[in-house]
Amino acid sequence: TQFQIWGCLDTITEFLCFSLFFQLGGCGILGVGIWLAVTQGNFATLSSSFPSLSAANLLIVTGTFVMIIGFVGCIGAIKENKCLLLSFFIMLLIIFLLELTVVILFFVYTDKIDKYAQRDLKKGLHLYGTDGNIGLTNAWSIIQTDFRCCGVSNYTDWFEVYNTTRVPDSCCLEFSENCGLHSPGTWWKAPCYETVKVWLQENLLAVGIFGLCTAMVQV
Secondary structure, three states, rough: OHHHHHHHHHHHHHHHHHHHHHHHHHEEEEEEHHHHHHHHHHOOOOOOOOOOOOOOHHHHHHHHHHHHHHHHHHHHHHHHHHHHHHHHHHHHHHHHHHHHHHHHHHHHHHHHHHHHHHHHHHHHHHHHHOOOOOHHHHHHHHHHHHHOOOOOOOOHHHHHHHHHOOOOHHOOOOOOOOOHHHHHHHEEOOHHHHHHHHHHOOOOHHHHHHHHHHHHHHH
């Protein structure tokens, strides 16, 4: 009947809008990733074990994946192709299950993740200021300046890097050239790992709400 036809068209239109929104979101994420890669190098590459695990690369991969999913959904809605629509829903289900798995593993292995992360970050400090590691250098400088902290667990982490009583200038209470050579009384004392972790925990509610909304949309 006419009402059934209009109802079907409305459903297809809504699904098409959702798929298009999904694809545009992917384009946006991809664009930000490419911009970071071009302008900031490997920005936020803090891990020495996984140098390719940078903010830019993560955004590019995520944006590309989301775009592909959105594209499949759009084509499936336009062509009313059951195979493509099924593929779209399967991919959303896989994403949802992966998100759920990551969350569960994170809470189960929190202590082990903390120890491994701190060990790996301390190892990465030795690459600070070296050739080809501008991303790691910029990331540490920004974190220490913005969060008013120094080192992974303590400012003394930098002593092993420089083999002397010295820290990067981004650790200074008041920035000046070579201020990292001054006395410890002029440096931030807070450990960066714990400071950033506390900040993330304080903002975990907003992140959780966003994740819950994302999961509900996918379902």
